[in-house]
Amino acid sequence: MQSTKLTPGDSIEARCTKCRKNTAHVILTLGEKEPLTVECGSCARQHKYRPPSSPKKPVARRNTNSKDAERKEWETLRPSMNGANAHEYSMTGTYKVKNLINHPIFGLGLVQRVVGAQKVEVLFEDGKKMMRCK
Structure with missing residues (x-):
C-alpha cells in the first residue's frame, strides 16, 4: 500500500x-x-476496491530442440511404417498406441500415447499433434 x-x-x-x-x-x-x-x-x-492485478506470465512455447528431437524420432521410425496398414483418421475412430493413421492434412502418423478419454498424441513428420478421437 x-x-x-x-x-x-x-x-x-x-x-x-x-x-x-x-x-x-x-x-x-x-x-x-x-x-x-x-x-x-x-x-x-x-x-x-480490488487491488491491481499483477501481469500474467507469458505462455511457455515449446523450444526448437523438442521439434528437432521429434523430427529425428520421425526419421528413425518412418522406414518401419507401412502406409498401406494405416487407418484413415476420423474424430469418431478409436486408436491405440502404435496405430498408424493417415490424416488428410498432416499425412502419415504414429499414435504415441492415449491422453484421456477422447485424445491421442500422434507423431507426424511436422511434429507431435493432439488429435480428437472416440
Missing part, C-alpha cells in the same frame, strides 16, 4: 470489474487499511 494517508477523492490504481484491467480510480469510501469503494476513471462504474 502507499505510505501517505489516503482520503476520499484521491486517485488510486485498482482493478476495474467492468473494464477487466488496471485503471485509475477515485476513492469514494475508506476502510481502516484500504479503500472500500472506488469509481473507475475509464467507465465511471462504482465498485468494491
Whole structure:
C-alpha cells in the first residue's frame, strides 16, 4: 500500500470489474487499511476496491530442440511404417498406441500415447499433434 494517508477523492490504481484491467480510480469510501469503494476513471462504474492485478506470465512455447528431437524420432521410425496398414483418421475412430493413421492434412502418423478419454498424441513428420478421437 502507499505510505501517505489516503482520503476520499484521491486517485488510486485498482482493478476495474467492468473494464477487466488496471485503471485509475477515485476513492469514494475508506476502510481502516484500504479503500472500500472506488469509481473507475475509464467507465465511471462504482465498485468494491480490488487491488491491481499483477501481469500474467507469458505462455511457455515449446523450444526448437523438442521439434528437432521429434523430427529425428520421425526419421528413425518412418522406414518401419507401412502406409498401406494405416487407418484413415476420423474424430469418431478409436486408436491405440502404435496405430498408424493417415490424416488428410498432416499425412502419415504414429499414435504415441492415449491422453484421456477422447485424445491421442500422434507423431507426424511436422511434429507431435493432439488429435480428437472416440
